[in-house]
Amino acid sequence: MESTTQLDAPQRAVAHPISGARLQHIVARIALYTVLVLAAVIFFVPFYWVVTASLKTSAELRAIPPTWWPQEFTLANYPLVWDAKFARYFLNSFIYSGGTTVVVVFTSSLLGYVIVKDASRLGNMIFWFLLAASMVPFVTYLLPLFNMLLRLQDWLRIPMVNTYWGMILPWVIFPFGVFLMRQAMFSVPNDLLDAARIDGASEFGIFSRIVMPLTRHNVAALAIIVFIFKYDDLIWPLVVAQRTEMYPVTVGLVEYVGQFFVEYHLYTTASVLVMLPIFVLYLFLQRYIIEGIATQGLKG
Numbered sequence: 390m391e392s393t394t395q396l397d398a399p400q401r402a403v404a405h406p407i408s409g410a411r412l413q414h415i416v417a418r419i420a421l422y423t424v425l426v427l428a429a430v431i432f433f434v435p436f437y438w439v440v441t442a443s444l445k446t447s448a449e450l451r452a453i454p455p456t457w458w459p460q461e462f463t464l465a466n467y468p469l470v471w472d473a474k475f476a477r478y479f480l481n482s483f484i485y486s487g488g489t490t491v492v493v494v495f496t497s498s499l500l501g502y503v504i505v506k507d508a509s510r511l512g513n514m515i516f517w518f519l520l521a522a523s524m525v526p527f528v529t530y531l532l533p534l535f536n537m538l539l540r541l542q543d544w545l546r547i548p549m550v551n552t553y554w555g556m557i558l559p560w561v562i563f564p565f566g567v568f569l570m571r572q573a574m575f576s577v578p579n580d581l582l583d584a585a586r587i588d589g590a591s592e593f594g595i596f597s598r599i600v601m602p603l604t605r606h607n608v609a610a611l612a613i614i615v616f617i618f619k620y621d622d623l624i625w626p627l628v629v630a631q632r633t634e635m636y637p638v639t640v641g642l643v644e645y646v647g648q649f650f651v652e653y654h655l656y657t658t659a660s661v662l663v664m665l666p667i668f669v670l671y672l673f674l675q676r677y678i679i680e681g682i683a684t685q686g687l688k689g
Contacts, residue, residue: 436664442657443467450653466658475659477634478641479666484553485626485637486619489560493615494608497566502596504567505574506582516571523564528624534559535628549629556629560619566611573607574600613674617667638663 442450443466444459504512538558542549549555577600585595601608623639630636642663645656 439657439660439664442653443661445654447652447654450657466654467662470655470658470662474633475638475641475662478636478638481553481630481635482620482637482639485556485622486616488553488557489619490612490616492557492561493563493566494612496561497563497570497611498601498604498608499596500562500567501570501572501574502600504571506577506579506600516567519562519564519567523568531624531628538629551630551632551635556626559625560615563615566615569607569611570604573604577603609674613670616670620667 441457441459444462444464445456446461446463446465449456449460500515504516538549538555541547541558542555549558581599582595585599590598620637621639622637626637627640630640638659642656642659645652645659
């Protein structure tokens with residue numbers, strides 16, 4: 390009996406640290422999930438408020454205390470917002486963000502390919518210069534950039550202000566896109582490219598027929614990110630687009646904010662319409678962002 394007790398004592402002594410570690414693990418997970426839930430609530434509440442506010446009347450929206458759910462459910466705000474002018478804002482946003490996305494994907498992929506697969510000191514210098522330039526806030530060189538656009542307009546005799554290409558031109562080189570595609574190029578086998586060169590393929594043919602398909606997840610992730618960023622862009626389109634018919638939706642929303650009065654019921658409704666395309670896009674294509682950045686985009 391004494392020997393059994395002596396054998397059980399070490400076992401109980403070992404069990405206590407295991408139970409303590411498990412308890413610590415459980416507490417850590419509870420704390421983690423608590424933080425995540427709080428963060429989710431903080432991010433969710435503004436979206437919930439905007440969506441429910443678009444379904445309220447103007448009087449209820451201004452009521453104090455505010456109501457968290459529409460007491461008088463209405464969809465009358467949406468026909469008031471959606472008209473030909475607001476549809477033109479959407480068209481401008483899609484042309485601006487879509488055109489920028491196509492340009493950025495092509496130039497970033499090409500630069501990333503050249504920097505990695507045709508490595509040189511000049512290429513590395515250009516890459517680090519682009520990274521350094523991306524750390525400078527855009528507003529600091531907004532005015533010089535616009536002056537440069539005006540000079541190009543005078544030199545080339547091509548309209549730049551109030552044009553789509555004038556809004557797209559500054560994003561021909563996108564530092565984040567170059568960084569993302571440069572990292573993706575490290576996953577492309579050099580032996581495969583050498584075999585294609587032996588078969589007589591041109592460098593652009595190798596890039597378009599081999600490299601781009603192999604990095605399609607990274608390309609898709611970059612395209613989605615750039616489209617979202619440019620769809621949400623406000624400052625540069627506001628500077629270049631000086632006519633109402635060239636405004637994107639981000640600038641068009643300002644029309645509901647007057648000097649002395651804000652049409653909150655229309656502003657929130659317009660905000661829901663503006664958010665809807667990005668929500669749908671991200672809902673269906675989020676896996677490409679995860680695969681392109683988390684798994685392949687940071688290799689090397």
